[in-house]
Structure formats: structure tokens, C-alpha cells
Amino acid sequence: MRGTHERAQPRAPRRERRGRTVAALVAGAVLAGTGGVVWFAVGEGDDGPARGAAEASRRPSPKPTPQWDTSPRSIAALGDSITRGFDACGVLTDCPEVSWATGTDPGVGSLAQRMLKNPGRSSWNHARSGARMDDLPRQVSAAVSDRPDLVTVMVGANDACRDSTDLMTPAADFRSDFEKALRTLRRALPKTQVYVASVPDLKRLWSEGRQNPFGKQVWKLGICASMLSEPDALDKASVARRQQVYDRVVAYNSALKEVCGKDPRCRYDGGEVFRYRFSGKQLSPWDWFHPSKNGQERLAEMAYRRITAKEPVA
The missing domain is CATH 3.40.50.1110 (SGNH hydrolase)
Structure with a gap:
């Protein structure tokens, strides 16, 4: 509990807080090394590329167009x-x-x-x-x-x-x-x-x-x-x-x-x-x-x- 004369520190802007979250999580992943589970996360609003990749991996691959046979036998x-x-x-x-x-x-x-x-x-x-x-x-x-x-x-x-x-x-x-x-x-x-x-x-x-x-x-x-x-x-x-x-x-x-x-x-x-x-x-x-x-x-x-x-x- 802060003293009555201690001023509260102003909160960092939202974008800065988000950057710190990313940095902390990435640092944690590096320190984890090869042992245990390694987490990777991004802050709020920056998940476009990751989400797109995840959605793409879930979508079925398009079927290739059949190759036309130029030499039919009948x-x-x-x-x-x-x-x-x-x-x-x-x-x-x-x-x-x-x-x-x-x-x-x-x-x-x-x-x-x-x-x-x-x-x-x-x-x-x-x-x-x-x-x-x-x-x-x-x-x-x-x-x-x-x-x-x-x-x-x-x-x-x-x-x-x-x-x-x-x-x-x-x-x-x-x-x-x-x-x-x-x-x-x-x-x-x-x-x-x-x-x-x-x-x-x-x-x-x-x-x-x-x-x-x-x-x-x-x-x-x-x-x-x-x-x-x-x-x-x-x-x-x-x-x-x-x-x-x-x-x-x-x-x-x-x-x-x-x-x-x-x-x-x-x-x-x-x-x-x-x-x-x-x-x-x-x-x-x-x-x-x-x-x-x-x-x-x-x-x-x-x-x-x-x-x-x-x-x-x-």
C-alpha cells in the first residue's frame, strides 16, 4: 500500500503495455530453452498473421485441376x-x-x-x-x-x-x-x-x-x-x-x-x-x-x- 504522499505512477499507453507483454512472453520462451513447453503469444490486436496461418492450416487444400489427357485410347x-x-x-x-x-x-x-x-x-x-x-x-x-x-x-x-x-x-x-x-x-x-x-x-x-x-x-x-x-x-x-x-x-x-x-x-x-x-x-x-x-x-x-x-x- 502506497503512502499518502506517494504519487501513483502513470500507466503506460496501451500499445506500450502490449509490447511489454510480447517481450516478456518471448523472453520466457527463450529462457525455457528446449526443456518443457514453450509458449509464444502476441499482444492484443497483433494476432493477424498468426490467426491467418492457423485458419489456413485448418482449411482443406484445394483439389488440383485434373490434367487433360491429350492421348485418349477410346x-x-x-x-x-x-x-x-x-x-x-x-x-x-x-x-x-x-x-x-x-x-x-x-x-x-x-x-x-x-x-x-x-x-x-x-x-x-x-x-x-x-x-x-x-x-x-x-x-x-x-x-x-x-x-x-x-x-x-x-x-x-x-x-x-x-x-x-x-x-x-x-x-x-x-x-x-x-x-x-x-x-x-x-x-x-x-x-x-x-x-x-x-x-x-x-x-x-x-x-x-x-x-x-x-x-x-x-x-x-x-x-x-x-x-x-x-x-x-x-x-x-x-x-x-x-x-x-x-x-x-x-x-x-x-x-x-x-x-x-x-x-x-x-x-x-x-x-x-x-x-x-x-x-x-x-x-x-x-x-x-x-x-x-x-x-x-x-x-x-x-x-x-x-x-x-x-x-x-x-
Whole structure:
């Protein structure tokens, strides 16, 4: 107890007291040497780094992104008439031997021929002419039994190619069906890789094909009427109709990119098929709509580049 005339010493500022606490505890730790428990503490308000380190040690480490296998040993192809080689060899008939994905024609050099040692035994074509995106989940289910290392997807042109623009698949439904297909695949084959090709530019198809009188006559049979009907009409309504189809294809490709981008084992082609400046040489001489053998070869080249690249393209 202090005397009545003794003045109380003023208390040190809070920051100074905190510093003394740190110094005392650190000194105690040093004196403890290697025997017994050694404590380390910091004063009030200075625990940011220590707390951050402790919290970081408790957080689970992020899972590494799976490495993309540029040399798959088996391929299953999904999609529509393009992947079936429709009208590439004859009139109104599938020609899967020239398919860009799994074909056997050496003049095309399909993806399977470029990548697999035994394409005939380790590649399967489950595509269906006329298929739309809502058919993809069924095709995935069929491919699951093959247990492929790689699944290729090219579908969407038939969703935009309808008798009228009112019948085009809504973009939201297109996205939902694609998500469903990927979920179906992932539940059964979590490690299978997926290559997704963009939907071709149907407006480019109109621009190229309308230069051929025979092609325009064939289109009158009802091929992709939403885009190709009255190919020479340039009135306001016709221009708006074609633009509506173009915009819907762009929306489809955005959905493919975004949904695929959420799956670390899925690669989108970066819109390469959509941007490809094909000419009449790449179109079927029977309908001026589907790819010719040359067009199938170009599709195979694009897919091979994307799949064998070390890094994906945005």
C-alpha cells in the first residue's frame, strides 16, 4: 500500500503495455530453452498473421485441376447428322465412314484415325441424324456402356433449323438439356473427358449456299426453313428472321461454353467451328447444307488441334 504522499505512477499507453507483454512472453520462451513447453503469444490486436496461418492450416487444400489427357485410347461420338456424315457420300443417307469423329475413310482422317491405334475397336458413333439437344442425354446413356476415354459432342444446328423461328429450342431449354447430359455422364464416368464443338454459323451457310442455283432449289424442300427459306429475299422481315436464327445460335454457343467451363474435364472449341469461314467446297453437293467429305476433314482437323493442345482455349 502506497503512502499518502506517494504519487501513483502513470500507466503506460496501451500499445506500450502490449509490447511489454510480447517481450516478456518471448523472453520466457527463450529462457525455457528446449526443456518443457514453450509458449509464444502476441499482444492484443497483433494476432493477424498468426490467426491467418492457423485458419489456413485448418482449411482443406484445394483439389488440383485434373490434367487433360491429350492421348485418349477410346472415343465415343455424340451429336446429329453432321457427325453421322449425312449427305456426304450420297443423297439422303448417313455415311458414318466419313464422320469427322469416328470415320474410317482415310481421305477424311477422322479424329479416331488421328488419335487411336485401333479405331475400329475403340471408337463408337452414337450420333443420330435429326437429333436436337434434348436427345443428348439419351445418347450419353448409350455411350456409357462403352466406357470411352473421350466423348465428342456436336449438336445444336437442328435446334435452330426449324420450320419457323417460333419453333426454335429456347436457349434456356438448350442449356438445361446440356447440363442434364453432362450430369448423366459424370455420374457414370467421372473421369471421361469431353470435347464440345460449337454450333456452325447458319447465316454463313445461307450466304455461301445462296450463290448456287441448285442449292437454292434443294432448300425449297424445307431444309432449315428458319434460315434458308426464300434465300434471295432481302426485305426487312427476312433479314430480321435470319438475324433471329443467328442470335439463337450465338446463345446456344454461350451455353455450351459456360456449362462446359464448369467441368474441369470438358473442353469447348472456343467457337472455332462457328467462326470457320467455310466455302462451297466444304458443303455437300447434294443439299448444300451438310458438310462434304472436305468439310468433315476440316472438322476433324479443328477437333484434333483442340484436344491435343496442352492448354484449353477460352
